[in-house]
Amino acid sequence: MELLIQRLIDGTSNGFLYGAVALALVLIYRSTGLMNFAQGEMAMFSTFVVWKLADERLGFGLALAIAIPAGIVFAFLLGAVLERAVIRPFSGGNPLTLLIVTLGMFLAINALAGYIFTTDTERLDSPFPSGGLSLGGVTITYLEMGTVVVLLVVALLIRQLFMGTKLGLGLRAAAMNPSSSRLAGIDVGRMMMIGWGLASAIGAIAAILVAPVVYVSTNMMAALLLYGFAAAVVGGFDSPFGALVGGVLVGLIQSLASGYLPFIGTQLQLATAFAVILLVLLIRPQGLFGRLPVERV
Template sequence: MSSRFVQLVVDGLATGSIYAVVALAIVIVNRTTGLINFAQGSMAVLSTYIAFTFVQTGMPLALALVLAVVVSFFFGALVERLVIRRFEGGSHHVAVVVTVGLFVLIAGIAGWIWSYNTRQFPSLFPIDSVSIAGASVGIRSLGTVGTIVVAMLLLQLLFLKTKLGLALRAVSGNRESAALSGLPVGRLLMVGWGLAAALGAIGGALVAPKLFLSPSMLDFVLVYALAAAILGGLDSPLGAVVAAWVIGVAENLAGGYIPFIGDDLKIAVPMALMFLILIVRPQGLFGRKEVVRV
């Protein structure tokens, strides 16, 4: 195995982990409300700016991130309570369009407050590198991958092994039946959006040192994240992460080994892969097939 191949794969995993951060947040909202939140990227950027503001006051980065996560949780819950809930009883299409509007609005607010100039965000991990199979791998990349793995496992445990996770799944599956069973549907919806926003804060802090902090920092990442969430299965945290890694590695290997693709066309490779897989398995790699009684 050549060092170049290892380098491309590791870099692809690190890039895929960036997509996975936002994809996991999309999965949380979908498993709670059944919606796809197009505003997830701009919400994560706003959370990162909050952490950046705390850091600018001299606060340690770790503490600033913890506070940003807490603020983001309440912000996400507030968005669900004041905005999304007004449209959840109607068509899903209307609610999705509302999240697109939120995407534009939140990005505009971030640009208005902090300007559209790029900022340097401090890294949670050292910028040193280690050698793996002859390839130079950044500790920051390894830290990002490790963080995503931990987040994925915790979400899997939350949804499959805890009462809160089972309640969130029940609300997503059938809101009326969940309410009749005595579940506090409104609070659970707020918790789902809050968890997604909190995860977005962590993701933004992982992404910003590599991409530079700006209101449009996660715009292109959102496209890959949506592809990963759909490819992996919109109800599967594990699927979202695995699909994001597949996308990251596939585009890196294609750009490195197929001459006519290079850096310009490598975005088409994972998208083509996604279409082919979804033709065979429409519910995604790890998604559950829905059975409709007629």
């Protein structure tokens, strides 16, 4: 029984991380109609910025309270600049071209991070105290609690931004109907930059939260991005709410599958994400909360 609860807790906490990555993917998909394969690498690069600012031996030794917000702001700017400089020149063209462009960004950012920072694996401290609460045989670490709370708050803030502010209305309008938005005087290009910036910042928050567990390296986001894709597929690629629910579901499936199916263990964990993607695409291609694309006249 304790083991089951422990697995549910670990799965939920991981699931929120997958959900955050999925949310970043969904925001960009909704605004640009594009699957951003570079999402994980953008987050990885921003986490390296946090590490560089905070590390006492190889960096500037700043407090995490300064380094983390700075890294998130950097991530926002990185996303906005990449949209303007790399994505925009190809927009309106063949979707396949854009897909290849994001794959190119993936490789370029990965290589740049190794060149600028390091190809070694580095440590980044957790922003939360070590240890956790134990009850019976079940332990919730402060990092797990902090991860869930932070990402819940981020999700609620994003919801409030999109549904409750004028900027949010502009972001939604520009994503739904760019040409009509332009006719209404909305600077669609600026909205795209902000959308990419937000997505990049959310991805960075997830990466910073996972860094204490997986450490900081150029490949730190490989698994998380795959789980994020699985979560987005489960929830529906056009549903921000679905992204979070999908994340938690994928986290739970992963945790339970590797706990109770001996042949999966820890080695085949990533394969569960792939299996989930395949199953959902076969049974319900639009995901739990997504909608099938409708031809509009």
